[in-house]
Amino acid sequence: MRPWRVAHHATLTGPCFRFISAFMTPLSRIRNFSIVAHIDHGKSTLADRLIQLTGTVAERDMKAQLLDSMDIERERGITIKANTVRIEYPAKDGETYVLNLIDTPGHVDFAYEVSRSMRAVEGSLLVVDATQGVEAQTLANVYTAIEADHEIVPVLNKIDLPAAEPERVKEQIEDVIGIEADNAVEISAKTGLGIPDVLEAIVTRLPAPASGDPDAPLQAMLVDSYYDSYLGVVVLVRIMQGTLKKGDNIRMMQTGARYGVDRLGVFRPAMQNVDELGPGEIGFLTASIKQVRDTKVGDTITHERRQCEKPLPGFKPSVPVVFCGLFPVDANDFEDMRDAIEKLALNDASFTAEMETSAALGFGFRCGFLGLLHLEVIRDRLEREYDIDLITTAPSVIYHIYMKDGEQIDLHNPADMPDPSKIDHIEEPRIKATILVPDEYLGDVLKLCQDRRGIQLDLTYAGSRAMVVYDLPLNEVVFDFYDRLKSVTKGYASFDYQMIGYREDNLVKMSILVNDEPVDALSMMVHRDRAEMRGRAMCEKLKDLIPRHMFKIPIQAAIGGKVIARETLSALRKDVTAKCYGGDATRKKKLLEKQKAGKKKMRQFGKVEIPQEAFISALKMDS
Ligand SMILES: Nc1nc2c(ncn2[C@@H]2O[C@H](COP(=O)(O)OP(=O)(O)OP(=O)(O)O)[C@@H](O)[C@H]2O)c(=O)[nH]1
Numbered sequence: 001m002r003p004w005r006v007a008h009h010a011t012l013t014g015p016c017f018r019f020i021s022a023f024m025t026p027l028s029r030i031r032n033f034s035i036v037a038h039i040d041h042g043k044s045t046l047a048d049r050l051i052q053l054t055g056t057v058a059e060r061d062m063k064a065q066l067l068d069s070m071d072i073e074r075e076r077g078i079t080i081k082a083n084t085v086r087i088e089y090p091a092k093d094g095e096t097y098v099l100n101l102i103d104t105p106g107h108v109d110f111a112y113e114v115s116r117s118m119r120a121v122e123g124s125l126l127v128v129d130a131t132q133g134v135e136a137q138t139l140a141n142v143y144t145a146i147e148a149d150h151e152i153v154p155v156l157n158k159i160d161l162p163a164a165e166p167e168r169v170k171e172q173i174e175d176v177i178g179i180e181a182d183n184a185v186e187i188s189a190k191t192g193l194g195i196p197d198v199l200e201a202i203v204t205r206l207p208a209p210a211s212g213d214p215d216a217p218l219q220a221m222l223v224d225s226y227y228d229s230y231l232g233v234v235v236l237v238r239i240m241q242g243t244l245k246k247g248d249n250i251r252m253m254q255t256g257a258r259y260g261v262d263r264l265g266v267f268r269p270a271m272q273n274v275d276e277l278g279p280g281e282i283g284f285l286t287a288s289i290k291q292v293r294d295t296k297v298g299d300t301i302t303h304e305r306r307q308c309e310k311p312l313p314g315f316k317p318s319v320p321v322v323f324c325g326l327f328p329v330d331a332n333d334f335e336d337m338r339d340a341i342e343k344l345a346l347n348d349a350s351f352t353a354e355m356e357t358s359a360a361l362g363f364g365f366r367c368g369f370l371g372l373l374h375l376e377v378i379r380d381r382l383e384r385e386y387d388i389d390l391i392t393t394a395p396s397v398i399y400h401i402y403m404k405d406g407e408q409i410d411l412h413n414p415a416d417m418p419d420p421s422k423i424d425h426i427e428e429p430r431i432k433a434t435i436l437v438p439d440e441y442l443g444d445v446l447k448l449c450q451d452r453r454g455i456q457l458d459l460t461y462a463g464s465r466a467m468v469v470y471d472l473p474l475n476e477v478v479f480d481f482y483d484r485l486k487s488v489t490k491g492y493a494s495f496d497y498q499m500i501g502y503r504e505d506n507l508v509k510m511s512i513l514v515n516d517e518p519v520d521a522l523s524m525m526v527h528r529d530r531a532e533m534r535g536r537a538m539c540e541k542l543k544d545l546i547p548r549h550m551f552k553i554p555i556q557a558a559i560g561g562k563v564i565a566r567e568t569l570s571a572l573r574k575d576v577t578a579k580c581y582g583g584d585a586t587r588k589k590k591l592l593e594k595q596k597a598g599k600k601k602m603r604q605f606g607k608v609e610i611p612q613e614a615f616i617s618a619l620k621m622d623s
Pocket residue numbers: 037038039040041042043044045046068076077078079105106157158159160161187188189190191
């Protein structure tokens with residue numbers, strides 16, 4: 001999972017295991033920073049180069065993208081959880097500096113983690129691909145950095161490419177973000193060009209940590225945590241005030257949990273033990289913590305005996321916003337799936353799962369995620385690492401249902417919708433979406449947002465690119481908005497969003513009935529004005545996706561008891577093997593075997609079998 005960490009555990013007991021002697025680096029020689037960038041602009045490659053150039057990792061151990069450690073991260077080239085590394089850099093002024101890099105996730109789903117890790121450092125490198133320019137996530141992340149009072153050094157990457165336009169991109173950074181970019185460092189993280197300048201810029205242009213008193217009561221930020229099968233939960237901390245020592249008894253101020261510190265250390269990037277961590281330093285601790293859930297990112301760690309007066313400000317637990325049902329295709333996999341889900345949940349506090357039974361799909365889990373990417377990552381891991389075939393139901397958001405009797409219900413699953421006659425009104429979550437798109441695709445983007453019940457908030461230009469800001473219902477975005485956006489703009493748009501709150505709208509639950517049996521997994525919340533259109537589209541699709549049976553199958557969409565759309569799948573007249581006339585026995589056998597294998601992936605609904613693909617395909621909306 002995190003190969004470099006696991007791989008380097010050996011060194012903890014091996015001959016090269018050593019303690020860093022108990023001296024604290026003076027604040028003036030510490031620089032804590034993060035790298036903010038849009039996906040693919042080269043953040044991980046730059047981090048690798050910094051590590052390599054400072055000899056933090058021996059050349060032979062250098063694996064591309066050291067900091068992106070999960071397989072899926074590697075494969076998709078995205079960074080999911082924050083990671084950290086401590087680099088020692090002998091600067092031109094003759095002093096050796098300790099540089100702590102916290103690598104932050106680049107994707108919108110993990111905005112909260114980004115904002116937390118930013119609070120743990122004083123400065124940021126803003127990496128912008130000199131061939132692409134500023135993108136939506138560059139904006140979102142750089143604003144988070146600005147909010148955290150960071151000093152920011154712009155870095156233009158990929159200047160080795162002929163398409164690089166550093167001057168234009170500098171101008172764009174100044175126009176769009178509003179920070180000075182004249183003195184941006186021009187580099188190629190790929191070839192290594194300009195990397196020494198980046199190291200010098202970190203030392204000379206980013207601030208040292210603000211004053212901290214090593215003798216004050218301990219105040220440390222819990223920046224991140226992960227589960228390690230050898231060490232248990234490993235907690236990444238940034239010391240603000242006081243000194244943390246091995247053996248100390250600590251207390252998490254938000255959760256109230258108490259622990260004894262077993263081990264203290266830093267990542268270089270292999271784990272290296274230290275005796276103590278002082279103000280301004282970033283390191284890790286282990287403390288026989290059983291599950292990641294007990295460590296809340298953003299919590300304040302203090303000493304049990306001598307507590308600091310106040311926790312650090314701004315703590316909020318990250319809460320799942322997108323929910324869906326995950327069911328094993330083969331009911332026999334349920335126990336394996338439960339184990340797998342428990343393991344994943346141990347390592348990911350923002351992923352929630354509760355057992356669920358569906359009339360149609362049997363036993364499974366209702367799972368909560370930070371966003372769509374998070375959902376995909378977890379689903380992929382279940383399928384890949386644990387080898388479980390899954391049926392995923394339509395993602396849904398949390399609706400606030402206000403009942404006539406004054407009760408308020410949070411609806412996570414459309415299947416649990418209460419009797420509509422008892423409902424007063426329903427509110428849905430809305431987001432503010434920022435989209436940056438080349439001019440020529442603007443029309444398509446506006447249409448897409450409009451189709452998804454968007455309200456335009458702003459439209460401005462930065463060079464030949466438009467920046468549109470829309471207020472959109474989250475529900476319209478969760479399923480395939482991002483895919484549609486990519487396809488209508490040929491991949492040239494970038495997208496970022498933040499939640500802005502709940503608003504009332506005319507929402508109803510649409511049920512789908514196949515052969516008069518409701519299929520829970522396909523029920524969804526829709527806007528009343530769109531229900532008919534959606535219902536019709538859904539029935540038409542299902543008609544194509546459900547194989548014909550020996551009898552006629554009505555497929556209906558309904559709101560309450562009222563049918564709003566209907567299709568009929570005609571009966572199959574011939575036997576599947578009928579076309580194999582002429583007695584080709586092997587062909588006939590093959591066909592029957594194929595049919596049998598296909599059956600495993602089918603779900604029985606009353607008398608009707610629905611293939612697994614139908615669930616996903618039916619829920620994808622075409623414009
Ligand atoms: N030509 C060229 N390619 C580069 C350079 N820096 C990075 N790349 C390539 O750009 C792609 C993306 O680089 P990454 O370092 O994975 O990007 P990232 O910003 O870390 O992406 P996330 O982890 O998804 O946030 C990779 O294929 C790199 O090899 C560069 O200076 N020049």
